[in-house]
Amino acid sequence: MMPGGGRCAACKYLRRRCPSDCIFSLYFPANDPQRFARVHKIYGASNVAKMLQQLPANLRAEAADSLSFEARHRVEDPVYGCVGIIHRLHQQIQNAETQLAKTQAQLFGFINTIID
């Protein structure tokens, strides 16, 4: 149950009473219904509850945030989800390493010119 006695976003979405020990209430506030809607669409409420319950309480907020992040990206990109981001980061790294190698080669060229 949320402070003030209202239902959390999960219980509102699931159309049920929000108990005082609701596993979702701290991480899915009523003012952000889309956050729960996305994780429910991708993972399912019971899977999310299981995943959170299996974690120590001090790690649940981070877990809920990362699940929400992944769910958002999966909704936006149903084929690759946030794995698409990983792909693009790998490519950025590859491009940057290539650029860095070229720049360093040019620098060494200059240094050799000075030495000669």
Add this chain to the structure above:
Amino acid sequence: MASSSSYNSPCAACKFLRRKCMPGCIFAPYFPPEEPQKFANVHKIFGASNVTKLLNELLPHQREDAVNSLAYEAEARVRDPVYGCVGAISFLQRQVQRLQKELDAANADLIRFACNEIPTALPVPPGVSSIQPMVPRQRPVEFSRRIGNEGDAFYQPPSYSHPYILPWSDNPSGDINDGGGEGNNM
């Protein structure tokens, strides 16, 4: 791809779910019986019915990549129940940042050489780099709000040991090969 019609062998999904693997099983092409862990992970994290719904919303030619990315995310989440593959994203973003700093410094030195100066340990001038981070700093990852005063920085979980090697080499945009990374094979 696996097929339930090959030697009447059920796919990994139907084996796991202990049901008859019918012709046209939506899972059979993507969950071969030789890879039981792939479906086990996907089932644990996403659930079979959610995966069915996701696949039904895609065109057939998109489903293999979708299943592979789901399997990747599921394995990442099984290994790291708190951060899943977001941990990999954070690790890679830090690598991009590090490389950008190195590139800035190298470009600055190159400019100085081009002007016939010897490079010194001076601060890197702004605007020198030619690459931008994948996630611009003005669009923070949504849950970076929880990390101190880094509201406009990349998400930074506790130390992340290794990224995952991606299970397939095709780039999502279809035009380059994935460079892979250190870490375990899936």
